[in-house]
Amino acid sequence: MSTQTLDPRVRRTRKLLKQAFVELMHEKGFNAMTVQDIADRADINRTTFYDHYEDKFALHDQMILEWFQQKLADYTITQDATFCGDNLRNLIYAVCDFVLQMNGGCHGADLQYKPAIEDLMQATIQDIVHSWMTSLDGIEHADIHAASISYAIFGAGMQWSKDQTHSKGTVADTLISLIRDGLKAQVTNLPELVTQSA
Amino acid sequence: MSTQTLDPRVRRTRKLLKQAFVELMHEKGFNAMTVQDIADRADINRTTFYDHYEDKFALHDQMILEWFQQKLADYTITQDATFCGDNLRNLIYAVCDFVLQMNGGCHGADLQYKPAIEDLMQATIQDIVHSWMTSLDGIEHADIHAASISYAIFGAGMQWSKDQTHSKGTVADTLISLIRDGLKAQVTNLPELVTQSA
DNA sequence: CTGTTTCTGTTGCCTAACCAACAAATCAGA
């Protein structure tokens, strides 16, 4: 997972394949592109594609994941942080931004793959929240809490992206209150979670 | 020489090395750059550099040659053309342009390599002129004529680039007259070489 | 001058990428 690939050839190949994928995504969308197309565009042998990715779906997932991680990085969100209002707010903002841009930039015919994207996002959010929870003392069932909170954030983001009736700040405020009240009874040293939106 | 390299890996490697060379040429000049620098910048192993080029001088020569050939292509100059006024004029223009841009773009400390550049240019011009001469009937000593004419063009271009006292058109007119009169007695079907500059 | 450092060019071994060829699956049209 975190194994930094050292060999320059591997770096080059994957970079070129991803680049080709992005180009073709804009030009013809995910459905219309074939593995052959991607390989041709990248000037990489088709066989080599399979050395790196199971199929075009795997590459697709990988790209989504990297884009989401980039969005998280934009908000300076890391695994090794604490469970506090500021971090939660940033996480919520990142999710909202990403969902919005996915809904906008998605080729019409490729909507069928939204579930895959959503699974990846949710899982990623859950990982982060779970990591943050190690900063909380005496919490029981951290895994359950992480799961439910991550789904809450994800769901709120999805809902918000549909119409943007409220501001992102309101979404964050509401969620943070919900989480705070929900955890109050469970955690001894729960930090002050309320952080008014800027 | 003209063997089109088919393997994508070879194409990639050379492209990256050339790209790195150009960047470093602008940043620190030819003298200051090492083979290690070029390889690092291109993210290519230094050993691999030596699989493609004798040393950094060989790469340098190759780049010069390609730049000059690009300039020739800009003027739609090809080997398989005829010995006529229009082609000669374009060739002279291309030489003038290239010499000017070399003198301008050359890093101060790298002037010592001008001779190498000049040799390459002259040889290339000579090849072209010699090829064109096959379109002339009954010419004796085509090789001698090609050599002298190519040197004349090269020399005029060098001279012109120093101060640009005359227009390129004047240089071309003068040279074409010189060549025409020089060849008049040698060739039976010498085409009308005079083509006034545009 | 001398020891140190950097750069060079070369070697042998290993790994990644290329490529042709194949069978199975999918798709398109008659």
Add this chain to the structure above:
DNA sequence: TCTGATTTGTTGGTTAGGCAACAGAAACAG
């Protein structure tokens, strides 16, 4: 439905690139 054309995965053998290690040649500081 059948048929031909694509696309897909997979294989084995070949070639290019990565890498560590070396010795010799500059370059350079003390």
